[in-house]
Amino acid sequence: MKKRLIFLLAILIGVLTPWAATAEPDFIFMLSSPWPIKPGGATGFEVGVQENDGSPASGQTVSFSVSPADGTASLTSTSATTDSNGRASTTLITTSSASGTYTVTATLDNGLSVSGTADVETSP
Secondary structure (H helix, E strand, O other), rough: OHHHHHHHHHHHHHOOOOOOOOOOOEEEEOOOOOOOEOOOOEEEEEEEEEEOOOEEEEOEEEEEEEOOOOOOOOOOOEEEOOOOOOEEEEEEEEOOOOOOEEEEEEEEOOOOEEEEEHHHHHHO
């Protein structure tokens, strides 16, 4: 009888023990607001990633992209990993022929994304 009770308890404990879930971040937000830049200039973009409880989400992969993708702007990094504060960054670098507004989008593996813009001013 004792063996059956112990066996039954072992089964119940195994069934009721929750599976460990991989935490996915719940929020991504832009931390920087770049100033207007001149053609051939550069400006930084920094994002923050948080869990649902507001704690930083470290170790998350952030993919960065820029549009328009016309060859007049590039990013120093198209992928970054969030640090212990849940932050990741890249720098937008423009060519001397750049003009207008550029949008940098940061996307997490789970599909969450945020975008920020930088204006390139061509007037003296």
